[in-house]
Amino acid sequence: MSRAALVILALLGVSSALSPSTYLTPGDKERLKLVLDPAWSLSDLAQVLYASAGYKHLGQEIPNAEGVCNFVKSSAGDGATVETLFLASSAGKALGCPIAASVSSIQAVSEAIREGASSQELFHAVSAATNLGVELDTAKVLRATQMALKKDDSVLSLGYAFHVGAQLKGEVGSIFERIEDAIVQADEVDGRMLQFEGGLSITALVLSGAYKLAETSNKTPPIKPDQAVKFANYLMSRKSVQLSKGVYYLLEAVSMFTNNKFHVPVAITLASNVAVSAEAPQVQVTADSATRVADEVVIISKEPLTPLSTADGVYELDVMSRGPDRGFYRLVVSVDASDSRLVGHSAAQLTFKVLTAIDIQGVEIGTADSDQVRYPNTLSAVLVADQHQRVMLRFVVRDTASGRPTEVHQAFVKITHIDSKREIIFVAETDSNDIYKFDIDVSNSMKEFGGVSGVYSIELIIGDASISNPTLWHIADLSLTFPGSIAPSSPQDFTYKVRPEIKHVFRSPDPRPSSVMSTTFTLLCILPLLLLVLIWVKLGVNISNFPITVTAVVFHIGLAGILALFCLFWVQLDMFSTLRYLLMVGIVTFFCGNSMLSNIAAKRKE
Numbered sequence: 001m002s003r004a005a006l007v008i009l010a011l012l013g014v015s016s017a018l019s020p021s022t023y024l025t026p027g028d029k030e031r032l033k034l035v036l037d038p039a040w041s042l043s044d045l046a047q048v049l050y051a052s053a054g055y056k057h058l059g060q061e062i063p064n065a066e067g068v069c070n071f072v073k074s075s076a077g078d079g080a081t082v083e084t085l086f087l088a089s090s091a092g093k094a095l096g097c098p099i100a101a102s103v104s105s106i107q108a109v110s111e112a113i114r115e116g117a118s119s120q121e122l123f124h125a126v127s128a129a130t131n132l133g134v135e136l137d138t139a140k141v142l143r144a145t146q147m148a149l150k151k152d153d154s155v156l157s158l159g160y161a162f163h164v165g166a167q168l169k170g171e172v173g174s175i176f177e178r179i180e181d182a183i184v185q186a187d188e189v190d191g192r193m194l195q196f197e198g199g200l201s202i203t204a205l206v207l208s209g210a211y212k213l214a215e216t217s218n219k220t221p222p223i224k225p226d227q228a229v230k231f232a233n234y235l236m237s238r239k240s241v242q243l244s245k246g247v248y249y250l251l252e253a254v255s256m257f258t259n260n261k262f263h264v265p266v267a268i269t270l271a272s273n274v275a276v277s278a279e280a281p282q283v284q285v286t287a288d289s290a291t292r293v294a295d296e297v298v299i300i301s302k303e304p305l306t307p308l309s310t311a312d313g314v315y316e317l318d319v320m321s322r323g324p325d326r327g328f329y330r331l332v333v334s335v336d337a338s339d340s341r342l343v344g345h346s347a348a349q350l351t352f353k354v355l356t357a358i359d360i361q362g363v364e365i366g367t368a369d370s371d372q373v374r375y376p377n378t379l380s381a382v383l384v385a386d387q388h389q390r391v392m393l394r395f396v397v398r399d400t401a402s403g404r405p406t407e408v409h410q411a412f413v414k415i416t417h418i419d420s421k422r423e424i425i426f427v428a429e430t431d432s433n434d435i436y437k438f439d440i441d442v443s444n445s446m447k448e449f450g451g452v453s454g455v456y457s458i459e460l461i462i463g464d465a466s467i468s469n470p471t472l473w474h475i476a477d478l479s480l481t482f483p484g485s486i487a488p489s490s491p492q493d494f495t496y497k498v499r500p501e502i503k504h505v506f507r508s509p510d511p512r513p514s515s516v517m518s519t520t521f522t523l524l525c526i527l528p529l530l531l532l533v534l535i536w537v538k539l540g541v542n543i544s545n546f547p548i549t550v551t552a553v554v555f556h557i558g559l560a561g562i563l564a565l566f567c568l569f570w571v572q573l574d575m576f577s578t579l580r581y582l583l584m585v586g587i588v589t590f591f592c593g594n595s596m597l598s599n600i601a602a603k604r605k606e
Helices: 026-041 045-058 065-075 082-095 103-112 119-132 138-151 155-166 179-183 200-217 225-237 244-258 515-539 550-571 575-605
Strands: 004-009 014-016 019-022 187-189 193-195 267-270 283-292 298-304 314-317 327-337 348-354 358-366 370-372 383-386 390-399 410-417 423-427 436-441 454-463 471-481
Touching: 026 045, 026 244, 045 065, 045 082, 045 244, 065 082, 082 103, 082 119, 103 119, 119 138, 119 155, 138 155, 155 179, 155 200, 179 200, 193 225, 200 225, 200 244, 225 244, 358 454, 358 471, 383 390, 390 454, 515 550, 550 575
Parallel strands: 383 471
Antiparallel strands: 004 267, 004 314, 187 193, 283 298, 283 327, 327 348, 358 370, 358 390, 390 436, 410 423, 410 454, 454 471
16 A cells, blocks of 8 residues: 545535545445436326436436426426425426416415415425415415424424425524424434434435525524534435435435535545545645554654645545554544535544565475475475374565564464365464464374375465465475374265254143043042032021022022033133133123122111
8 A cells, every 4th residue: 555545525425533434426326316217207296306306416417308397397287286386396497497387376386375284285385386486475474384383393394394484585583493493303323423203304304404494594503513414424324225205305415515504514535436526625634643553553643635636625645655564544634624614524533554565484394304495386395294293384474565574363274185175274373583383293183184194285374454465375295194094084065055944843732631530530529519418408408598589590500600610621621711711701700799699788788
């Protein structure tokens, strides 16, 4: 990496210490254009408006402009609704083919501006009237808008009201005062973004309306610079929107941020192969610091960047003249601008890395004696080793820029059996002198090799995120002999395949007791009841005073039914079925028993 360049975009991007740098790239614009293209089938007036306005913001030429214009004009004929007039007139304005105001359209728009209409209806009517060149009664519109906000003061309703006020002439302070009420309802996300509940369309609607109303009122909107940056961050996070309506609102808000009198967020980013800027105000860019991430070593402090004469808004910083070590660096950049509108331009953090080439030197490999080999050659002789020997490898990795030994993230030795292609990976580690060493005892490594004798290839793998020439080097071949050698196994297939479907098997129900056992148990349960009846007979119980009423009879039948239900639960029903039946029988029994006891108590009082 010979240079690090920075892009300053005062158009569609945002950045500061709040968020990563981002902006609408030409690729983003092309993708957004593709989202709008289906509208040119001319089947939906709303889609035509979104596409026409979107193409205008993107600076694209509208295909078949005459046919689109005729479609828009035909949609605004007699009998058109106010919403249709709004869509048609707005699309015509974007296309550059104004819609003529007919008597019926003027009447429809005038009647729609009334007390009792919603903010959205007023927005459609006022926008249609403005596009058609119809004079508006500001006082009447303000009264209707205030009435609408009394009924509905949601963020969406406020957003429409801001757009209504922005199109009026005269004093609109009563609507301007509501901007602060809307902004305080924004939700903060991760401390970097602000958005309104409802997503992109509502956020863009409120923002564009607030700034347009502020320009109409010639007052600074109650939006802080850091809030403007956070709103812009949210808009940029939604630049992958897939709906034409979303593209329309996104471009409306982004264009507003580009061309307003108050806040223009700035993007500070590492330069790519293309950079876009609509306007390049006079700015001075300073690198506050450049710090190596690994150890916080500062290599640059308060260094001005040099503007490039070949591209507006592009500045460069010669990093390599400082002789930085390879690795990742954090660059903090600030922009001092004569244009007070620019916001989000201080302490922007960028990350870059310095790449360097490495050279592998001092390579020694062998068993008893070491042989030297230079990259990228392979040792001509095959090394031979058995269980009584060791295989050793030594090498040094040097930074070609500084000539000093350096450590890398990945230093592996791959040993592959020539016939079976079975691979064993070992890690090479450094000593105190920054020399990489690899040493294996053949007898102790028999398990790793599976006891398979034969010829193995030895390859060195060197890799790191900050080196420009990662290396895979076939150093030598090694003939290993193990005692009681095992034949090499055939290659195994480790291809991922669909596994069998997991089918849940419920636990089989416990076996029911035999009929003899259940019947015997039932009789034993009934026996106390039979004994009770026999004792009653022996004592001569008088049942002549039994109340012959419906509730008394039903109560006793209910008790008998509950007992019968318990018996059925034992021999046939499950718990849930029993509870369901018990609930129905129990409710009837309860009310009948309560009525019976109340009647008995009343008779005793008499």
